[in-house]
Amino acid sequence: MFDLLMPLLKICRHDVLIDRFKSYFESIVCPAVISVCLCLQQIGDRTPPWKRPAMRGFYSKLDSSSLGMAMPLNLAVETEKAQALLQTFSTASLLASAGLGAFCFLADPFLTLPFIQHHLWLRAVLDNAVHGIIGLWSWAIVIGLRKKSDFYEVVLAGFLASVIDLDHFYTAGSLSLKAAVSLPHRPPLHCSTLIPALCFSLRLLMWACRLKDSWCSLPWMLFISLASHHIRDGIRHGLWVCPFGNTAPISYWLYVTITATLPHLCSVLMYLTGTRDMISTKHGVAIDV
Structure with missing residues (x-):
């Protein structure tokens, strides 16, 4: 985007304006755009949290056969205890x-x-x-x-x-x-x-x-x-x-x-x-x- 605006700014020969716009673009606009893109990506990601790679170590699949999905480790352990008692x-x-x-x-x-x-x-x-x-x-x-x-x-x-x-x-x-x-x-x-x-x-x-x-x-x-x-x-x-x-x-x-x-x-x-x-x-x- 910045490269597209450069020819227009050079025509106006506002060197100071070019430097200020460049610094503003790199320090504020780019991080904001990146943050918005990441938020949109997370909103569009329908993968449950327990199936994301970052959380894989904190979840268990002890009850995946009965519930159809994995669950947190402590919840899985408590569920297994309850099932053992009911049995x-x-x-x-x-x-x-x-x-x-x-x-x-x-x-x-x-x-x-x-x-x-x-x-x-x-x-x-x-x-x-x-x-x-x-x-x-x-x-x-x-x-x-x-x-x-x-x-x-x-x-x-x-x-x-x-x-x-x-x-x-x-x-x-x-x-x-x-x-x-x-x-x-x-x-x-x-x-x-x-x-x-x-x-x-x-x-x-x-x-x-x-x-x-x-x-x-x-x-x-x-x-x-x-x-x-x-x-x-x-x-x-x-x-x-x-x-x-x-x-x-x-x-x-x-x-x-x-x-x-x-x-x-x-x-x-x-x-x-x-x-x-x-x-x-x-x-x-x-x-x-």
Whole structure:
């Protein structure tokens, strides 16, 4: 623009005017024109702020599949936490809990059939198998079955729920099943006070050994396995709360209700303690309950 006006100004031979106009043009007009152009460019740019390159480092696409766009990192983290908590009471988890309650309701009456009661070993094996199935079913509700390693965790939870009964043989000091089931007192692993003590001790051991965060759910698995076993045994003998003694026997419907809701309680506690976020965020594992 300035070059176009130069011939006209030279014709008028106003050298002073030319110098003043040139300085005015370079110091005021050019910056103003550039600013207006930049503003118009920003107004015409319909790209959302979170998709612009300058802001790429401050945004996350954790929820891009569900919302169709990326969102700020802190908002994405909070949304992921809320979704994890809502999944605790998802339709699939509620149906699985109802199935667990139905299994408890049908399994125990089945064990009272005469042909089972008349065979000591058959009764013991089936009773222990029910403990294991309840333990693995409960942990499956907590973590979901999304990959192969989840299946291994579920099997381990079932094993822990059933292996507790080996303390009967330890207390009896014999491999005789008759001696193991006719103890004058309850064996040590059936003390319900040990459940929080063992889980907390395991957590401290994991912290001392600096185990990976992928193992952070192990204390909760132990909690589910032990608690489900003790609650079922509480139908006949109550809970042994050392050093206070035994509680009254748990009613059957209360046992079914507690067993069906225990996985959800465990999931909420895992959410409140940050265990669920640690697994989901750091290892890319979305726990679907």
